[in-house]
Amino acid sequence: MKKKNIIALIAAFVVFIIILMLPNPESLPFAGQVSLAVLAFAVIIWVTEAVSYPVSAVMIVSFIALFVGLSPTIEDPSVTYGTKGALGMAISGFSSxxxxxxxxxxxxxxxxxxxxxxxxxxxxxxxxxxxxxxxxxxxxxxxxxxxxxxxxxxxxxxxxxxxxxxxxxxxxxxxxxxxxxxxxxxxxxxxxxxxxxxxxxxxxxxxxxxxxxxxxxxxxxxxxxxxxxxxxxxxxxxxxxxxxxxxxxxxxxxxxxxxxxxxxxxxxxxxxxxxxxxxxxxxxxxxxxxxxxxxxxxxxxxxxxxxxxxxxxxxxxxxxxxxxxxxxxVPWGTLIVFATGISLGTVLLNTEGATWLSSNTFEAMGLTDMPLVVMIAVLALFNILIHLGFASATSLAAAFIPIVIALVVGMGETAFNGPGLVLIMQFVISFGFLLPVSAPQNMLAYGTNTFSAKQFLKAGIPITIIGYLLIVLFSATYWQWIGLL
Incomplete structure (x- = not known):
């Protein structure tokens, strides 16, 4: 194992422990705090690729089963989820x-x-x-x-x-x-x-x-x-x-x-x-x-x-x-990571971790008070920027989409179609245009030594900008006309 991967893995564990030990906010169930700690751990090892994605999936499942299992339930704080119940949550994605x-x-x-x-x-x-x-x-x-x-x-x-x-x-x-x-x-x-x-x-x-x-x-x-x-x-x-x-x-x-x-x-x-x-x-x-x-x-x-x-x-x-x-x-590891990503997102939603994170980031920024198209523009820009750290769009979707869903649910009755906004953010998650490391297919081509990272970025910048502006334009027109928003 490379030294940088060992350092990244240690950093992921340290961040996980720090978040667990932070004072628990009144508005956040302890199980939600645990799920956010698992999310932080997952994001660090996904971004740094400290371990392979299938190995990260096993770690995430075990963390959810153990630490959420020992947490009080939201419905009755005198009762814990239990490791068996939490393990069911950790593998719920496999039944999707x-x-x-x-x-x-x-x-x-x-x-x-x-x-x-x-x-x-x-x-x-x-x-x-x-x-x-x-x-x-x-x-x-x-x-x-x-x-x-x-x-x-x-x-x-x-x-x-x-x-x-x-x-x-x-x-x-x-x-x-x-x-x-x-x-x-x-x-x-x-x-x-x-x-x-x-x-x-x-x-x-x-x-x-x-x-x-x-x-x-x-x-x-x-x-x-x-x-x-x-x-x-x-x-x-x-x-x-x-x-x-x-x-x-x-x-x-x-x-x-x-x-x-x-x-x-x-x-x-x-x-x-x-x-x-x-x-x-x-x-x-x-x-x-x-x-x-x-x-x-x-x-x-x-x-x-x-x-x-x-x-x-x-x-x-x-x-x-x-x-x-x-x-x-068949790359079975891909399937395991995919199912685990859905499980993690579901745990974030069920324990209200995603809701708390959404209310203390996007809602605190006043995003929910912005006009719909401006809200989409801000979320899409944030989406594109954080993609720079992710080599896997599947992992990015697992981390980001639950927060967007929590944002939409937290807004209650809206004049627009909330699931449509979530779907548009999923479109933007596939924006792997800027760097060779932004998508597996980019890396496959980059490995042929037929182009440089500079050439790829030079082409990717105008494509990303035009694609982003087109997302905003479609949100203001076409997607509203056909009922997506």
Missing amino acids: TAVLLVAGALVLAAAMEITGLHKRIALFIMSKVGTKPRNLVIGVIVVTFILALIVPSATARAGALIPILLGIIAAFGMAKNSKLAALLMITAVQAISIWNIGIKTAAAQNMVALGFMETQWGFDISWGKWFLYAAPWSIIMSIVLYFVITRLIKVEDMPGNAGTESIKAQLKDLGKIHGKELRLIIISATLLILWATEGILHPFDSTTVTIFAVAIMLTPGIGIFTWKEVQPK
Whole structure:
């Protein structure tokens, strides 16, 4: 273990103990103070990555079970929660339907990897756009959109696209640190982040907010409604990305058709579409239709149809893989962290820790007295700034969304739709545009040494500013017109 990680872990423990030993405010139940101590511990180890995310999940669960378990209940201070009861709270996230949807999405992403279908789709689209740099940028943006529809993992989409782009760069005889390489790689990961917002199933962190909203308000948002709310923003930002990136990184047209030949050669190496790919195409297309028409043409929710699709993919004879094949391809640690994040947020809400933190930060600032659009502008700006310290949008959602929910609940009856404000803050959580460490897909591309952190930031600043202003504009217009706010 690295020295800096040991120091960070010790610091997390020290902060945890200090918060526990602070005088307990009258307005904050002791269990709420404990949950805030656990939150502080979690944020420090998430930001510093002192331990891996799955290890952090185990620590958080054990802390909640032990320390909340020894705390007096809010209803009757003479009785403690008990470690068994607190452990139930600590693992409550694992029973969320949002976790099942993420699990199904991870299996679907594994199916794409096993069959190579996502690579075939990317290569096919890239073969049609031509090899002029501007055309390649358009091709990359289109590929990220198409893959976001059927590959519910930003990291998996980046993993499929990056090797293809490296092949194109090599075919042109360009160095890895060339302008062309930077142009294509930065476009790819920024477009992936943009469509993480536009499509409900494109990123796991979206499920975190929905998990909290389901717990607090007892409802889910369908795939089609999410698309109606967020896709217009992502479409505009995709156009913005094209103009920003092609002006910041100017590349001359490439001579010859080496890039086209490289793409055709890679497509040829894949061979003809085989039976498993064909079955996966049918399953993916059916899933997309069922997701998009939920509540319109049928009563089946996204989670149920996704899990049913997984069952079909695992069925001998008509399926795509065996459990033995898919099991090592699924990042189970991600699922554990995701469920633990929902548990922590639920504990913060149930013990009134999130409510107290909200009232002593945002409400103390007078945020609740501000006009709606100004409130969203301030919250979104705060959201973007704290994202600079988080390498995981899922972790940021687990820490921030419960506080926003508490803020909305604390306002009581409002003239706007409170859950809509929470959803908009979830959109902003996917703003991983500024730093390579702001999102896993950024780090995956950064590891190819095709661009510098300075180049990434140079492109990320205008994209973040325009994206932020567009969030504010949509909050004042479109989202109010269609009933999100």
